[in-house]
Amino acid sequence: MLVNVLFYGFAVLAVLGAVGLILFRHPMNGAMSFIVTLISLAGLYALLSAKLIFALQLIVYAGAIMSLIVFIIMFLNIQAEDLPREEMKLVNILVGVVLVSPVALFLGKIVNSLPNITADLVGNDFGGVKPVGLVLYRDWLVPFEIVSILLLVSLVGAVVLAGKRGTGK
Amino acid sequence: MIHNYLFLSSILFCLGTVGVISRRNVFTVFMSIELMLNAANLAFIAFSRVHESMDGHVLAMMVMAVAAAEAALALAVVILLHKHKGKLDTNVFSLLKG
Amino acid sequence: MEQSATYLGMIPLFPLLGAVVIGLLHVFTCNRKRLPEKFYGLLACVGPVLSFVLALKVFLALKALPPESRFLTHNAFTWFSVGDLHINMGFLADPLSCLMLLFVTLIGTLIHVYSIGYMGGDKNYGKFFAYMNLFLGSMLVLVLGDGPVVMFVGWEGVGLCSYLLISYYSEDRDNVLAGNKAFIVNRIGDLGFVLGMAFLFWAVGAQGFDYLSLKANVHMMEPAIALTVCLLLFVGATGKSAQIPLYVWLPDAMAGPTPVSALIHAATMVTAGVYMVARFSFLYAHVELAGTIVAWVGILTALLAAIFGMFQNDIKKILAYSTVSQLGYMFAGVGVAAYSAGIFHVFTHAFFKALLFLGAGSVIYALHHEQNIWKMGGLKAKMPKTYLTMVIGALALAGCPPFSGFFSKDEILYSALATGHWGIWLIGVLVAGMTAYYTFRMIFVVFHGQPRDHHAYDHAQESPAVMTVPLIILAVGAVFAGFLNFPGVLTISHWLEPSLTEHHHSSALLQVIAIVTSIAAFAVGLKIAYGKFGQGAQEPAFKGFADFAYNKFYVDELYNAVFVQPYKAIGTAIWKSIEPNVTDSPVKGAARLYMVLGTAFKALQVGYVRVYAIYMVVGLSLMSLFLSQSLN
Numbered sequence A: 001m002l003v004n005v006l007f008y009g010f011a012v013l014a015v016l017g018a019v020g021l022i023l024f025r026h027p028m029n030g031a032m033s034f035i036v037t038l039i040s041l042a043g044l045y046a047l048l049s050a051k052l053i054f055a056l057q058l059i060v061y062a063g064a065i066m067s068l069i070v071f072i073i074m075f076l077n078i079q080a081e082d083l084p085r086e087e088m089k090l091v092n093i094l095v096g097v098v099l100v101s102p103v104a105l106f107l108g109k110i111v112n113s114l115p116n117i118t119a120d121l122v123g124n125d126f127g128g129v130k131p132v133g134l135v136l137y138r139d140w141l142v143p144f145e146i147v148s149i150l151l152l153v154s155l156v157g158a159v160v161l162a163g164k165r166g167t168g169k
Numbered sequence B: 001m002i003h004n005y006l007f008l009s010s011i012l013f014c015l016g017t018v019g020v021i022s023r024r025n026v027f028t029v030f031m032s033i034e035l036m037l038n039a040a041n042l043a044f045i046a047f048s049r050v051h052e053s054m055d056g057h058v059l060a061m062m063v064m065a066v067a068a069a070e071a072a073l074a075l076a077v078v079i080l081l082h083k084h085k086g087k088l089d090t091n092v093f094s095l096l097k098g
Numbered sequence C: 001m002e003q004s005a006t007y008l009g010m011i012p013l014f015p016l017l018g019a020v021v022i023g024l025l026h027v028f029t030c031n032r033k034r035l036p037e038k039f040y041g042l043l044a045c046v047g048p049v050l051s052f053v054l055a056l057k058v059f060l061a062l063k064a065l066p067p068e069s070r071f072l073t074h075n076a077f078t079w080f081s082v083g084d085l086h087i088n089m090g091f092l093a094d095p096l097s098c099l100m101l102l103f104v105t106l107i108g109t110l111i112h113v114y115s116i117g118y119m120g121g122d123k124n125y126g127k128f129f130a131y132m133n134l135f136l137g138s139m140l141v142l143v144l145g146d147g148p149v150v151m152f153v154g155w156e157g158v159g160l161c162s163y164l165l166i167s168y169y170s171e172d173r174d175n176v177l178a179g180n181k182a183f184i185v186n187r188i189g190d191l192g193f194v195l196g197m198a199f200l201f202w203a204v205g206a207q208g209f210d211y212l213s214l215k216a217n218v219h220m221m222e223p224a225i226a227l228t229v230c231l232l233l234f235v236g237a238t239g240k241s242a243q244i245p246l247y248v249w250l251p252d253a254m255a256g257p258t259p260v261s262a263l264i265h266a267a268t269m270v271t272a273g274v275y276m277v278a279r280f281s282f283l284y285a286h287v288e289l290a291g292t293i294v295a296w297v298g299i300l301t302a303l304l305a306a307i308f309g310m311f312q313n314d315i316k317k318i319l320a321y322s323t324v325s326q327l328g329y330m331f332a333g334v335g336v337a338a339y340s341a342g343i344f345h346v347f348t349h350a351f352f353k354a355l356l357f358l359g360a361g362s363v364i365y366a367l368h369h370e371q372n373i374w375k376m377g378g379l380k381a382k383m384p385k386t387y388l389t390m391v392i393g394a395l396a397l398a399g400c401p402p403f404s405g406f407f408s409k410d411e412i413l414y415s416a417l418a419t420g421h422w423g424i425w426l427i428g429v430l431v432a433g434m435t436a437y438y439t440f441r442m443i444f445v446v447f448h449g450q451p452r453d454h455h456a457y458d459h460a461q462e463s464p465a466v467m468t469v470p471l472i473i474l475a476v477g478a479v480f481a482g483f484l485n486f487p488g489v490l491t492i493s494h495w496l497e498p499s500l501t502e503h504h505h506s507s508a509l510l511q512v513i514a515i516v517t518s519i520a521a522f523a524v525g526l527k528i529a530y531g532k533f534g535q536g537a538q539e540p541a542f543k544g545f546a547d548f549a550y551n552k553f554y555v556d557e558l559y560n561a562v563f564v565q566p567y568k569a570i571g572t573a574i575w576k577s578i579e580p581n582v583t584d585s586p587v588k589g590a591a592r593l594y595m596v597l598g599t600a601f602k603a604l605q606v607g608y609v610r611v612y613a614i615y616m617v618v619g620l621s622l623m624s625l626f627l628s629q630s631l632n
Helices: A001-024 A025-045 A051-075 A089-113 A127-137 A143-163 B005-021 B028-051 B055-085 C012-031 C037-063 C093-117 C124-143 C148-167 C173-207 C211-221 C221-241 C249-255 C258-267 C269-279 C288-311 C315-335 C339-366 C384-398 C402-419 C422-447 C454-459 C465-485 C491-496 C510-534 C544-550 C552-602 C611-632
Strands: C070-082 C085-093
Touching: A001 A025, A001 B005, A001 C384, A001 C611, A025 A051, A025 B005, A051 A089, A051 B028, A089 B005, A089 C211, A089 C315, A089 C552, A089 C611, A127 C552, A143 C221, B005 B028, B005 C611, B028 B055, B028 C384, B055 C288, B055 C465, C012 C093, C012 C124, C037 C085, C037 C093, C037 C124, C070 C148, C070 C315, C085 C093, C085 C510, C093 C211, C093 C258, C093 C269, C093 C402, C093 C465, C093 C491, C124 C258, C124 C269, C148 C173, C148 C221, C148 C249, C148 C258, C148 C269, C173 C211, C173 C221, C173 C288, C211 C454, C221 C288, C258 C269, C258 C315, C258 C339, C258 C454, C258 C465, C258 C611, C269 C315, C269 C339, C269 C552, C288 C422, C288 C552, C315 C339, C315 C422, C339 C384, C339 C402, C339 C465, C339 C491, C384 C402, C384 C422, C384 C465, C384 C510, C384 C544, C402 C422, C402 C510, C422 C510, C465 C491
Parallel strands: none
Antiparallel strands: C070 C085
16 A cells, blocks of 8 residues: 555656756756656655665666766856757657557557566565675676776776867867 | 555656656756665565565665665766766767767 | 582682782782882782682593582581571682683783783882782682572672772762762672572472582472572662663772773673673572563663763773673573573673773873873874783673674673573674674774874883783683683583573574674674764764764763652661650650759658658658568
8 A cells, every 4th residue: 555655656756847947948957857856756666666776766867977967067157158048949849759669559559468576575575686686796797897898988988088188179 | 565666766767767868957867767766675675575586685785885886976977067067968969870 | 419529618728818918918018108008019919910820720620520520619617507597618610610710810800910011110019919818809709609509609708899899989089979888889799699599498408408408409490489589580680780770880890900900890790790600500490471571671781871881982891781781691691591691601702891991991091090081092003012912802792703793792692592582682783783883983082093092102112021921811711711611512502501591503504694694783783883983083073863872871860859858858868867866865865864863852852861861750650550560
């Protein structure tokens, strides 16, 4: 019962946040509503007994990535006139919805065709740090290492791209 | 029972797609992409819960790591674009026009 | 029955090789240091001489065989083999081709030697001899071919060489036009020839398309088909041998150098048509109507050309029309089924006509390329050898006994009488008189009387030995060749018997009538000519019929108006209106279509990445639509 309330609450918030993201003109407003979505998603993860991921979502996504984005938005000192004049924003969005609706319907159909599975009760250990860590470092070691390299690469790339060059450009 | 989560995941994914193709603001486009990634994450976690395996969690972590890396680079590019043209409109950059 | 003789293949090979070698030498040296003329001349005569030696060998080999089996064959290689049609590059030496071989190589050699002197100083010396050798090689292929297809190869080859040699002095546009005319008119005849060959193959060719097989199978042909084949093949002959209606190229062909006129347009190429009819004697004998048509066309051509010849002022044109006229005689001969008589006239005509042309060439050379007889005169004192040999040639041509022309012409007229063709005989006698008239008109005006152009006369002198010796040799042939087929003894006719299908008639009365009337015609023609021109005469102004005949009855203009101009107009119309719209527009339209498509697709490349993302999503949607269907 509480679970359902929580679920629907978080779900509605997530959707509202997403809608807000795509409707707001100023990116700052969009970022804020996106943060709402992210936090609701974190809640949903918690409902799914994914403790570590819940934490990581809040720390990494809502905490680090979004703060980076907000920082950059503020860094660029965007005034109202800098923003693109999107007169036909709603029309575009409507067209977008029309284009995407087949995909949505398809996905819906797939989900409907899945068998009715009930989630069993899981123990306390499910989704905790230790089990995830064990799986990560045993079965997924190589992808883990590769992702580390990926992060290194992007770090270097970001520095190269945004750093000063000679006379600047 | 998981279906609800999956429906939500689909809705968020489609909303993210709409945002990518309809908006011209670079930040909005970028954040819509992140939204799509998050929708995928939700699907992973939901299925992982059903199958009672940690693999979904691990994959979700990978996705987050990739999203972080991508965010760094994308924002660096945004800064460069802003330096170049002074505008945040994706329509301004049309050198690919054939 | 037939024996194999490998050296047959070498007979045409030597001149052809000579042509290639000389041609290459000329091409590689003509812009740099020129090779000496003597070198080319010597090289050029090697081929013909070797061919003549081999021809003698063939003759001796055939003589050694019994008459029924006088065949030598040689199959060089299989040319192609498609369905029922198996064509070998094969050669056949039988009495007929042996005779042709002998005089073609002999006269060819003599004319090559003559040309060494005549063409001296010409800047394309090597090219000339290359073409001459090529011609001789093609003519030998024509004569030695063992079937109509190989003959046609030679046929086309000599047509090509005729064109090349007529337009030899190519700086003058008129010469090139004359060469074009010769080739094109020839081609029209060739169409008939090819159609004839096709019909022949269709009718009986499946069992073998060479002369011996065809001869064995000819009785299987239906008369109508046989008649069609005969007439179509004869159309080819009218083109090659200048009969009505395709004779118009031969007078224009005089634009070529005189040795060319002598060799090609008097002695050898133009007789190919007669040779062809004689070769197909088994076919023509089968269908009497075809022979009659051939004979009438021939004799009418003889008459027409003789009329023209009586009024010409250019020495070479007189001889050209004379050639057409004599060819008419030959066709009259083979038409009335006296094949050996026709071939005998080919044989003697080769000697005296080549002699007359070479003599005319000698005169032209001495007078520095003056060809108008009204600018000549009194040359007999200055050029005795030329004069003497030309008189011999003229007497032979006019049919004066005991020269060769008398015997061969008489044989034809006698055959016409003996087979009941009175009309042909009568016209033949008339033409004989006209022949004597125009021949001696030429001789009297050129050599007798007072010189009309003193400047040219003073510079004239006898030609060098390299030119007069062939004249003398040919004169000997013109005198004595006739005795090879003396009436009654008929050596050549008997020699040719295994090759030809003919009956021999004998009627002493008709023989006497023919002889008497021939001699009478000759005497009358000579007398009239002597009366008008013997004591010196001036150029007459032509009026009325004479003027009409001088202009060749305006036949060329008629052909131009009826055939050439409309054809040209059609061609121009097609070029101007049909081609741009019908043939060019689909091609251009296709190109334009692709351009339009390209421009249309270019509109998709907007340059906005967002739009490209939209394309991706559209694709995704379509795919998911499709997959949703299958998910049902």
